Amino acid sequence: QLQLVESGGGLVQPGGSLTLSCAASGFTLDYYTIGWFRQVPGKEREGVSCITDRNGITYYADSVQGRFTISRDNGKNRVYLQMNSLKPEDTAVYYCAAQFYGSTCKVDDYDNWGQGTQVTVSS
Numbered sequence: 001q002l003q004l005v006e007s008g009g010g011l012v013q014p015g016g017s018l019t020l021s022c023a024a025s026g027f028t029l030d031y032y033t034i035g036w037f038r039q040v041p042g043k044e045r046e047g048v049s050c051i052t053d054r055n056g057i058t059y060y061a062d063s064v065q066g067r068f069t070i071s072r073d074n075g076k077n078r079v080y081l082q083m084n085s086l087k088p089e090d091t092a093v094y095y096c097a098a099q100f101y102g103s104t105c106k107v108d109d110y111d112n113w114g115q116g117t118q119v120t121v122s123s
Contacts, residue, residue, distance in 0.1 A: 002026040002112055004096050009117030012086055018119060020081040022096030029053075033102040034072060034079040035110060038092035038119075045095070049081060050105035059105045063089075086121045094119050 008020040022034065035050035049070040050059045058070050069082040079096060094117055097110035 002098075004098060004112060004114035006094060006096050006114045006117040009094060009119045011120045011122065013123050014087060014121055016086050016121070017082070017084045018086065020083065020094055020096075020117060020119075022079040022081075022114060024077045024079075024098065027098075028074070029072065029077050029079065029098070030074050032098040032100055033104070034070075035097050035099065035105050036070060036079075036081045037095045037097060037107060037110075038090075039095070039116075040092045045107050047105040047107065048094070051079065052103050053101060057103070083119070086119075088121050090119060091121050092119060093117070 003025045005023045012018050031053050033052045036048045037045050038048050039045040048061050048064055049068055051070045051072050067085045072079045096114045098112040099110045102109055
């Protein structure tokens with residue numbers, strides 16, 4: 001059974017850092033593009049950052065470019081999102097998702113989702 005589990009969320013002050021982890025089980029990440037998405041109540045889920053399966057090409061939303069870094073460790077079957085210089089507007093539930101042999105960072109192109117982890121940036 002294919003499963004994704006996010007961890008690492010929490011409460012952090014503005015300017016602080018968090019590292020999110022996405023652990024996959026039931027399948028190997030080698031052939032999947034992995035994305036991090038976020039959602040706040042009343043708004044659509046949006047792509048934050050994605051990393052492709054084959055070449056490790058990365059994508060970042062403009063709002064997080066230069067502050068967030070996505071990486072993958074296929075040996076550990078995990079993908080990470082390092083988040084620095086966090087802002088209150090980064091507050092959201094963060095989800096990881098997998099796309100088989102894909103290359104996009106669009107919500108509708110992802111079939112497999114984790115349950116999410118809450119990130120709250122507040123003083």
